[in-house]
Amino acid sequence: MILLQGVSKIYKMGEENIFALNNINLNINRGEFLAITGPSGSGKSTLLHIIGGLDRVSHGDIFVDQISLNSLSDQALSTYRNQKVGFIFQMFNLDPSQTAMENVALPLLFSNIKESKDQIATSLLSWLGLADRLKHKGSELSGGQRQRVAIARALVTRPKIILADEPTGNLDSQTSREILNILSYLNQHLGVTVLLVTHDPKAAEIAPRVLRMQDGKIVN
Numbered sequence: 001m002i003l004l005q006g007v008s009k010i011y012k013m014g015e016e017n018i019f020a021l022n023n024i025n026l027n028i029n030r031g032e033f034l035a036i037t038g039p040s041g042s043g044k045s046t047l048l049h050i051i052g053g054l055d056r057v058s059h060g061d062i063f064v065d066q067i068s069l070n071s072l073s074d075q076a077l078s079t080y081r082n083q084k085v086g087f088i089f090q091m092f093n094l095d096p097s098q099t100a101m102e103n104v105a106l107p108l109l110f111s112n113i114k115e116s117k118d119q120i121a122t123s124l125l126s127w128l129g130l131a132d133r134l135k136h137k138g139s140e141l142s143g144g145q146r147q148r149v150a151i152a153r154a155l156v157t158r159p160k161i162i163l164a165d166e167p168t169g170n171l172d173s174q175t176s177r178e179i180l181n182i183l184s185y186l187n188q189h190l191g192v193t194v195l196l197v198t199h200d201p202k203a204a205e206i207a208p209r210v211l212r213m214q215d216g217k218i219v220n
Contacts (some may be wrong), residue, residue, distance in 0.1 A: 001030035001193060002051060002161070006060035009046055009216075020046040022216035024060070028195070030160075033187040035196045035207035042213040044197040045165050051195065052085045052163045053077045064161075082110050086154030090166035092146040094153075096139035100125055103138060104152045111157045124152040128182070144175035151182060161193045162186060168203055180206045 009021040021043050028034055036044050049055045051062060053069055062069045064084065072080060087093075094103045104121035113120070125134055128148040138146060147167060154162055164183060168176035184206055186192040196207055204210045212220045 001032075001065060002026075002028040003063040004051075004060065005063075007050065007057050007062060008059040009043075009050060009055065010058040019216045021050065021057075024216075024218060026211075026218065028193065031187070031191045031193055032209065033184070033194045033196070033207045035198060035204035035210045036213060037198060037201065037204050037210060038213035038219075040199065043216040044199075044213050046216075047213070048163045048165050048195060048197050051161075052087060053081045054087075078110075082107060083112075083157055084159050084161055086157070086159040086162045088147070088150050088154050088162065088164040088167045090169040092138075092143075092150045092170075094138035094146055094149060096137060099135050099137055100130060100141065100145075100149045100152075101134045103149055104156050107153060107157050113157065120156055121152065124155055125149065128152055143171050144178065147171060147175070147179055148182075151179070155186075159192070162195070164194065164196045166197055166199065168198070168200065176203065 004024050004026040007021055007024040008019060011018045011020060024047065036047065038044050050057055057070065069077065069080070101118060101121045104124060105117040108117040108120065122134060125131065128151060130145060130148055133141060133145060138149070141149065162183065168179050171179065180203060183194050183196065187194045198204050211218050
């Protein structure tokens with residue numbers, strides 16, 4: 001489903017080239033749950049951003065369902081992000097001035113889904129245990145509640161790929177377990193491909209396959 005061939009991401013620091021990713025070759029099967037670990041600066045988040053179409057490669061290519069992301073225009077890449085990929089971030093990335101339902105429904109404004117945006121958002125939030133928080137603004141929610149809203153937003157366009165970048169980094173241990181269990185459920189029962197970036201070895205244990213990164217390379 002996801003194939004990386006010789007992928008490098010290079011940033012210029014004066015006259016020096018800094019390899020955030022260095023010749024990555026990786027195959028991720030449809031419906032797989034993969035955890036990516038490694039120290040800060042090892043390239044974990046960059047790898048996730050490249051796969052998610054948030055950034056472009058410097059060298060190499062990425063194929064998703066046999067389509068080269070390099071070949072996509074900026075507009076087509078935006079459509080890819082909206083329709084095929086759901087993102088979950090450590091800092092939640094919610095609009096604090098909008099309600100939980102408004103935050104979740106936002107991606108639907110750019111999708112081709114014809115169903116009621118409010119109905120879809122309400123259904124997802126209720127499924128995640130937030131039926132009594134629909135009208136609460138992002139600033140009025142706890143960290144765990146905000147991450148559940150972020151998960152609902154990631155799922156709202158029914159993507160087949162979830163990219164979770166340190167989704168438990170700002171949460172207590174019990175809430176972290178709950179979030180990881182949700183990701184596991186999405187993978188096992190709904191067939192969603194999940195890529196989890198984490199620095200926490202215990203969090204990584206939930207995934208059947210774990211990769212470790214260091215200095216922009218996969219080292220296991």
